[in-house]
Amino acid sequence: MTATETTHATPAGPSAVPAAALALGDDALVLSHRLGEWAGHAPVLEEEVALANIALDLLGQARVLLSMAGDEDELAFLREERSFRNLQLVEQPNGDFAHTIARQLYFSLYQHLLWTELAAGQGPFAPLAAKAVKETAYHVDHAVQWTVRLGDGTEESTRRMRAGLDALWKYTGEMFRPVEGVDVDGAALEQRWLAELDDVLSRARLDPPEGPRTGAWRAGAGREGLHTEPFGRMLAEMQHLHRSHPGASW
Amino acid sequence: MVTDAPVAQTRLEQELAALAGSVPDPEMPVLSLAELGVLRGVRMREDGGVDVDLTPTYTGCPAIEAMSADIERVLTDHGIPQVSVHTVLSPAWSTDDISAEGRRKLAEFGIAPPRPHASDGPVPVSLTVRCPHCGSTETELLSRFSSTACKALRRCTSCREPFDHFKEL
Numbered sequence: 001m002t003a004t005e006t007t008h009a010t011p012a013g014p015s016a017v018p019a020a021a022l023a024l025g026d027d028a029l030v031l032s033h034r035l036g037e038w039a040g041h042a043p044v045l046e047e048e049v050a051l052a053n054i055a056l057d058l059l060g061q062a063r064v065l066l067s068m069a070g071d072e073d074e075l076a077f078l079r080e081e082r083s084f085r086n087l088q089l090v091e092q093p094n095g096d097f098a099h100t101i102a103r104q105l106y107f108s109l110y111q112h113l114l115w116t117e118l119a120a121g122q123g124p125f126a127p128l129a130a131k132a133v134k135e136t137a138y139h140v141d142h143a144v145q146w147t148v149r150l151g152d153g154t155e156e157s158t159r160r161m162r163a164g165l166d167a168l169w170k171y172t173g174e175m176f177r178p179v180e181g182v183d184v185d186g187a188a189l190e191q192r193w194l195a196e197l198d199d200v201l202s203r204a205r206l207d208p209p210e211g212p213r214t215g216a217w218r219a220g221a222g223r224e225g226l227h228t229e230p231f232g233r234m235l236a237e238m239q240h241l242h243r244s245h246p247g248a249s250w
Numbered sequence: 251m252v253t254d255a256p257v258a259q260t261r262l263e264q265e266l267a268a269l270a271g272s273v274p275d276p277e278m279p280v281l282s283l284a285e286l287g288v289l290r291g292v293r294m295r296e297d298g299g300v301d302v303d304l305t306p307t308y309t310g311c312p313a314i315e316a317m318s319a320d321i322e323r324v325l326t327d328h329g330i331p332q333v334s335v336h337t338v339l340s341p342a343w344s345t346d347d348i349s350a351e352g353r354r355k356l357a358e359f360g361i362a363p364p365r366p367h368a369s370d371g372p373v374p375v376s377l378t379v380r381c382p383h384c385g386s387t388e389t390e391l392l393s394r395f396s397s398t399a400c401k402a403l404r405r406c407t408s409c410r411e412p413f414d415h416f417k418e419l
Contacts, residue, residue: 046393046403053395060310064339127340131309134342134419142394
């Protein structure tokens with residue numbers, strides 16, 4: 001129970017809700033943008049469509065969440081890097097297809113557990129969570145199918161899947177750190193996440209990655225506004241049109 | 251699951267709800283918004299304006315804006331001075347909210363209708379999806395995602411035609 005007490009975010013007053021919505025909304029927005037970068041580059045047409053669809057779901061979730069925190073457009077397009085509260089995991093570049101699938105596997109397993117938990121509660125995120133949990137179930141399904149196919153595939157696909165999982169492993173600890181206003185038990189969520197991940201990896205005939213998942217010198221501070229080097233460039237691309245033409249509309 | 255509260259109360263509201271509900275879905279125009287089950291409420295305001303509650307199929311469904319604009323236009327043409335369409339998330343829309351008539355029209359249009367709900371999210375592929383063209387149950391999944399957020403792409407192994415399947419949500 002000690003673990004529960006230390007990782008369970010204090011059920012905070014209404015003032016914590018906008019900050020919590022910003023953190024969860026930034027996760028969805030940033031990952032949505034990263035997945036959108038696959039448009040025109042995915043290995044097959046079906047994957048192009050799949051990744052864009054997942055990006056669209058995340059964008060919808062981001063719009064609801066950012067609107068709970070303020071003006072969605074201002075928040076998305078006019079904030080500086082240090083004001084974003086997303087996990088460092090979601091800002092990581094796409095890499096090859098297996099790398100993207102590894103990021104999807106880690107994040108969508110987490111997000112599905114998170115929405116499941118929040119949908120069961122009575123908090124401010126319950127209405128969105130009830131909807132998003134069903135969408136995220138398809139994201140999990142997509143990531144799991146590909147992880148198994150690549151992990152238990154050819155020598156080359158196994159090598160790449162392995163490399164993607166290893167490279168992103170150090171960003172996975174941050175997902176379970178408490179966020180004020182998000183009323184979930186981080187430690188319990190982490191245990192379920194590890195169990196589900198183990199199950200997928202064993203089906204893919206892959207060993208779980210080794211090494212620290214948190215506490216590294218830089219990984220795990222996205223929630224405090226400390227981001228990795230590729231994030232600034234991603235933001236520049238995401239924001240430049242809006243910043244270059246203020247107030248423009250279709 | 252959403253029918254515990256009536257969409258409209260007074261006769262005028264019922265009339266306006268029928269009008270709003272008759273608006274075709276922008277992505278699948280064979281379906282009306284009423285058949286899709288996304289219209290949640292129509293209320294007259296004291297100032298003579300009307301509030302309409304609409305729920306998205308998917309959180310990020312881009313069609314919601316076209317739906318709102320179409321509802322506004324239909325009700326404004328009917329003499330309502332001011333129409334406000336609100337997006338409501340709760341209770342979450344489910345494919346079970348599509349009416350029986352809606353399902354029939356989907357199949358007729360070449361889209362396999364969603365199967366009744368099992369649990370949240372994906373349904374085991376062992377439950378068969380019938381080909382909307384030839385009726386065969388021998389169909390296979392090509393991609394979990396298709397032309398819009400709400401559909402998956404399948405192929406009939408009997409008649410070889412690919413088709414969209416309105417996937418369960």
